[in-house]
Amino acid sequence: xxxxxxxxxxxxxxxxxxxxxxxxxxxxxxxxxxxxxxxxxxxxxxxxxxxxxxxxxxxxxxxxxxxxxxxxxxxxxxxxxxxxxxxxxxxxxxxxxxxxxxxxxxxxxxxxxxxxxxxxxxxxxxxxxxxxxxxxxxxxxxxxxxxxxxxxxxxxxxxxxxxxxxxxxxxxxxxxxxxxxxxxxxxxxxxxxxxxxxxxxxxxxxxxxxxxxxxxxxxxxxxxxxxxxxxxxxxxxxxxxxxxxxxxxxxxxxxxxxxxxxxxxxxxxxxxxxxxxxxxxxxxxxxxxxxxxxxxxxxxxxxxxxxxxxxxxxxxxxxxxxxxxxxxxxxxxxxxxxxxxxxxxxxxxxxxxxxxxxxxxxxxxxxxxxxxxxxxxxxxxxxxxxxxxxxxxxxxxxxxxxxxxxxxxxxxxxxxxxxxxxxxxxxxxxxxxxxxxxxxxxxxxxxxxxxxxxxxxxxxxxxxxxxxxxxxxxxxxxxxxxxxxxxxxxxxxxxxxxxxxxxxxxxxxxxxx
Amino acid sequence: xxxxxxxxxxxxxxxxxxxxxxxxxxxxxxxxxxxxxxxxxxxxxxxxxxxxxxxxxxxxxxxxxxxxxxxxxxxxxxxxxxxxxxxxxxxxxxxxxxxxxxxxxxxxxxxxxxxxxxxxxxxxxxxxxxxxxxxxxxxxxxxxxxxxxxxxxxxxxxxxxxxxxxxxxxxxxxxxxxxxxxxxxxxxxxxxxxxxxxxxxxxxxxxxxxxxxxxxxxxxxxxxxxxxxxxxxxxxxxxxxxxxxxxxxxxxxxxxxxxxxxxxxxxxxxxxxxxxxxxxxxxxxxxxxxxxxxxxxxxxxxxxxxxxxxxxxxxxxxxxxxxxxxxxxxxxxxxxxxxxxxxxxxxxxxxxxxxxxxxxxxxxxxxxxxxxxxxxxxxxxxxxxxxxxxxxxxxxxxxxxxxxxxxxxxxxxxxxxxxxxxxxxxxxxxxxxxxxxxxxxxxxxxxxx
Numbered sequence: 032x033x034x035x036x037x038x039x040x041x042x043x044x045x046x047x048x049x050x051x052x053x054x055x056x057x058x059x060x061x062x063x064x065x066x067x068x069x070x071x072x073x074x075x076x077x078x079x080x081x082x083x084x085x086x087x088x089x090x091x092x093x094x095x096x097x098x099x100x101x102x103x104x105x106x107x108x109x110x111x112x113x114x115x116x117x118x119x120x121x122x123x124x125x126x127x128x129x130x131x132x133x134x135x136x137x138x139x140x141x142x143x144x145x146x147x148x149x150x151x152x153x154x155x156x157x158x159x160x161x162x163x164x165x166x167x168x169x170x171x172x173x174x175x176x177x178x179x180x181x182x183x184x185x186x187x188x189x190x191x192x193x194x195x196x197x198x199x200x201x202x203x204x205x206x207x208x209x210x211x212x213x214x215x216x217x218x219x220x221x222x223x224x225x226x227x228x229x230x231x232x233x234x235x236x237x238x239x240x241x242x243x244x245x246x247x248x249x250x251x252x253x254x255x256x257x258x259x260x261x262x263x264x265x266x267x268x269x270x271x272x273x274x275x276x277x278x279x280x281x282x283x284x285x286x287x288x289x290x291x292x293x294x295x296x297x298x299x300x301x302x303x304x305x306x307x308x309x310x311x312x313x314x315x316x317x318x319x320x321x322x323x324x325x326x327x328x329x330x331x332x333x334x335x336x337x338x339x340x341x342x343x344x345x346x347x348x349x350x351x352x353x354x355x356x357x358x359x360x361x362x363x364x365x366x367x368x369x370x371x372x373x374x375x376x377x378x379x380x381x382x383x384x385x386x387x388x389x390x391x392x393x394x395x396x397x398x399x400x401x402x403x404x405x406x407x408x409x410x411x412x413x414x415x416x417x418x419x420x421x422x423x424x425x426x427x428x429x430x431x432x433x434x435x436x437x438x439x440x441x442x443x444x445x446x447x448x449x450x451x452x453x454x455x456x457x458x459x460x461x462x463x464x465x466x467x468x469x470x471x472x473x474x475x476x477x478x479x480x481x482x483x484x485x486x487x488x489x490x491x492x493x494x495x496x497x498x499x500x501x502x503x504x505x506x507x508x509x510x511x512x513x514x515x516x517x518x519x520x521x522x523x524x525x526x527x528x529x530x531x532x533x534x535x536x537x538x539x540x541x542x543x544x
Numbered sequence: 545x546x547x548x549x550x551x552x553x554x555x556x557x558x559x560x561x562x563x564x565x566x567x568x569x570x571x572x573x574x575x576x577x578x579x580x581x582x583x584x585x586x587x588x589x590x591x592x593x594x595x596x597x598x599x600x601x602x603x604x605x606x607x608x609x610x611x612x613x614x615x616x617x618x619x620x621x622x623x624x625x626x627x628x629x630x631x632x633x634x635x636x637x638x639x640x641x642x643x644x645x646x647x648x649x650x651x652x653x654x655x656x657x658x659x660x661x662x663x664x665x666x667x668x669x670x671x672x673x674x675x676x677x678x679x680x681x682x683x684x685x686x687x688x689x690x691x692x693x694x695x696x697x698x699x700x701x702x703x704x705x706x707x708x709x710x711x712x713x714x715x716x717x718x719x720x721x722x723x724x725x726x727x728x729x730x731x732x733x734x735x736x737x738x739x740x741x742x743x744x745x746x747x748x749x750x751x752x753x754x755x756x757x758x759x760x761x762x763x764x765x766x767x768x769x770x771x772x773x774x775x776x777x778x779x780x781x782x783x784x785x786x787x788x789x790x791x792x793x794x795x796x797x798x799x800x801x802x803x804x805x806x807x808x809x810x811x812x813x814x815x816x817x818x819x820x821x822x823x824x825x826x827x828x829x830x831x832x833x834x835x836x837x838x839x840x841x842x843x844x845x846x847x848x849x850x851x852x853x854x855x856x857x858x859x860x861x862x863x864x865x866x867x868x869x870x871x872x873x874x875x876x877x878x879x880x881x882x883x884x885x886x887x888x889x890x891x892x893x894x895x896x897x898x899x900x901x902x903x904x905x906x907x908x909x910x911x912x913x914x915x916x917x918x919x920x921x922x923x924x925x926x927x928x929x930x931x932x933x934x935x936x937x938x939x940x941x942x943x944x945x946x947x948x949x950x951x952x953x954x955x956x957x958x959x960x961x962x963x964x965x966x967x968x969x970x971x972x973x974x975x976x977x978x979x980x981x982x983x984x985x986x987x988x989x990x991x992x993x
Contacts, residue, residue: 327596350698427595432929
């Protein structure tokens with residue numbers, strides 16, 4: 032999907048072309064422009080880099096999609112980043128950006144929509160002229176609409192349902208956990224709602240939510256003095272003042288026992304995700320403790336986490352196994368999370384990468400067994416110390432680019448915490464093992480969990496899971512005796528399903544309506 | 545810019561650095577040091593604080609898998625390298641990396657295997673020691689070997705639901721008859737499934753390729769040249785040079801256009817691939833750079849074809865060109881996803897027509913100038929942190945073992961004229977270099993060639 036791919040491309044930011052005179056004339060113009068709104072939220076990271084990074088963020092996202100119009104927030108964003116402005120067609124925009132090797136991308140989530148791009152200072156005036164037109168004076172052309180709506184539908188049908196069982200399972204899990212909730216549909220929408228959307232729906236969404244009150248200006252780099260005021264005054268001139276969009280979030284529905292959706296799809300491997308809501312975000316006191324638990328139990332794409340070692344390294348079950356306390360889309364394509372996916376509600380999630388179907392039920396049991404063990408036994412002092420040392424250093428790598436620093440700074444403002452890396456390091460330094468083990472007991476459990484499985488014999492998987500018979504793992508190479516003994520426990524690990532909440536769903540029904 | 549290489553005899557002779565990087569696409573000063581055993585070290589100190597990116601490029605990839613039944617082995621070996629040594633078994637190795645807060649991983653492609661670790665500068669000594677140990681002393685017991693082969697099968701499985709993987713597998717198998725580019729880096733599924741039985745070959749593979757003459761260490765970040773040289777001397781000087789040179793089969797000249805249809809068992813929009821056999825990477829000949837420019841001119845978002853098929857007619861939702869640099873002649877491939885199966889033939893014809901247009905007339909000067917600007921900014925401006933610099937260098941280092949090749953390449957780009965473009969188009973976009981693949985949803989395979 033263009034929305035995500037382009038943003039990924041953009042976040043590969045620019046650098047240092049030698050020399051290149053700063054556009055002093057432009058700076059003078061800006062200084063003259065003068066008057067700026069003082070009420071507009073902004074995060075500014077000026078420095079001496081020859082690059083300028085933009086993040087135009089709105090505190091409005093797909094949670095605001097009206098019932099029956101799911102996808103309107105996402106499609107509005109892509110009409111801006113991947114469609115024409117009133118002054119320029121998309122073709123003209125692409126042609127103008129091409130020699131600068133830059134672009135302007137969008138990312139949509141439940142509560143945030145962000146537009147981002149980076150340019151060399153040499154091209155700042157030209158680049159800003161284009162993107163300000165895109166954002167503040169969008170074209171909303173019918174031909175762009177038709178193209179991007181088809182892209183959105185194809186994203187759901189092809190990219191998720193068709194080509195990526197892992198993301199399909201993870202996204203289906205989110206939809207299931209937030210059933211009946213404002214977060215309860217895929218960010219891009221549903222196939223049926225997208226088919227009914229009109230350009231007028233998008234214009235209305237834009238008018239209502241792309242307001243000064245929802246706007247946060249993010250700027251980093253060597254932009255000239257007065258530039259932020261220029262941007263703010265342009266925004267003030269074009270966007271309605273509005274009021275901050277207020278969305279009252281309900282609590283996600285209670286999970287009773289193991290609830291499972293088995294997605295029927297003709298696919299060679301079995302993808303598994305499971306999770307449940309946690310009342311912890313970066314704003315909360317327990318977040319640093321859970322961050323440490325997440326890292327220990329399932330640090331993303333790391334061979335050093337507990338789950339990875341037990342499932343992949345010792346048993347060769349699959350390619351990897353990870354855990355999350357925040358939404359982390361596109362994890363199969365990247366090692367680090369994207370910023371600006373801030374949410375007021377999060378889930379704890381385990382991602383078991385595709386396994387051979389014959390080991391599917393064993394893998395699910397192994398994941399739940401390990402989670403249960405974590406909750407029962409907590410972490411050891413040694414693991415706590417090692418993980419804290421790791422995170423304290425590793426957090427630096429999250430903000431290695433100017434664009435990432437800007438994204439994290441905006442998120443820290445959203446969550447009301449100090450600078451992200453300082454905050455994490457300071458909090459980790461204060462943490463004690465007992466804080467972490469208390470947080471585990473308080474927030475994690477393995478009994479009331481929603482599960483999403485993608486597999487070719489969905490009915491067979493469901494029946495085997497419900498029957499509760501042992502599901503032994505099949506090995507190519509026998510592991511050590513103690514592992515085989517543990518396997519005996521795992522293969523019979525009791526799965527207490529909520530029989531009313533176990534269903535088989537054909538893949539073409541997922542994200543359909 | 546002049547680069548002063550170190551003496552081949554004594555690494556400990558401190559090397560002067562390049563004095564000026566101005567007006568070069570690679571703007572950093574760098575140091576090149578060669579050990580007597582053939583190991584090369586490229587050091588690029590940067591101003592980005594604290595972080596060090598250590599990339600170790602092995603000039604061995606799936607291209608080196610010359611024996612039947614051994615496809616996918618370079619990639620399997622990449623996995624095995626994380627399985628430990630006598631001194632640092634996997635558990636101890638991982639513990640040490642965790643202690644350093646390091647991000648560590650690796651990847652394999654046709655021509656290279658790259659091990660990358662990013663960490664804080666105070667851990668450079670420790671990480672360098674660990675890397676030197678595993679490159680020289682890897683020891684994987686047979687049971688761990690077999691378990692790791694299953695993780696590789698898991699990696700194959702995670703991609704199995706993607707028709708693009710299948711599209712590329714079929715494209716390579718159709719286009720190449722003898723060269724090892726015939727298979728993808730993952731390898732043929734049958735070979736991946738047989739990997740548990742290949743333990744002895746894994747020992748042979750290590751003996752052949754994990755040798756200093758195949759390896760270049762790239763250190764970028766908050767480091768000094770002297771500091772790096774000292775550590776390399778300390779940990780890598782005792783590594784023994786190898787003696788193996790693979791005989792990579794030469795691909796026989798194609799005599800007719802090739803094509804194949806691929807049936808995909810689940811619902812998908814059709815995919816079309818049109819590929820021409822192009823030249824190998826070169827920083828002295830204009831062929832590859834000229835075709836790089838065409839791949840951007842002809843098929844990027846601003847191209848006439850993209851604007852026509854994706855934006856105006858809206859018959860295609862994905863259009864992209866792929867022409868990665870390779871040691872041997874490889875394919876310039878254009879891939880499109882077609883929204884309606886009835887437009888497959890039309891799309892294929894339009895792509896071929898776009899290739900042909902570069903033969904018919906020289907490209908307009910302003911378009912050529914725009915693509916040069918795009919390539920230059922696109923590359924140079926992506927070097928915005930130490931890890932990105934190392935990651936961008938690694939493919940070129942694996943090919944030519946010096947960052948200087950980048951400067952030469954971009955000088956070549958700058959020198960290319962509209963006439964060069966036309967000449968290269970005439971040379972390469974001919975039917976006897978072409979392979980096309982169409983992948984579509986069909987219940988039953990109906991392949992033809």
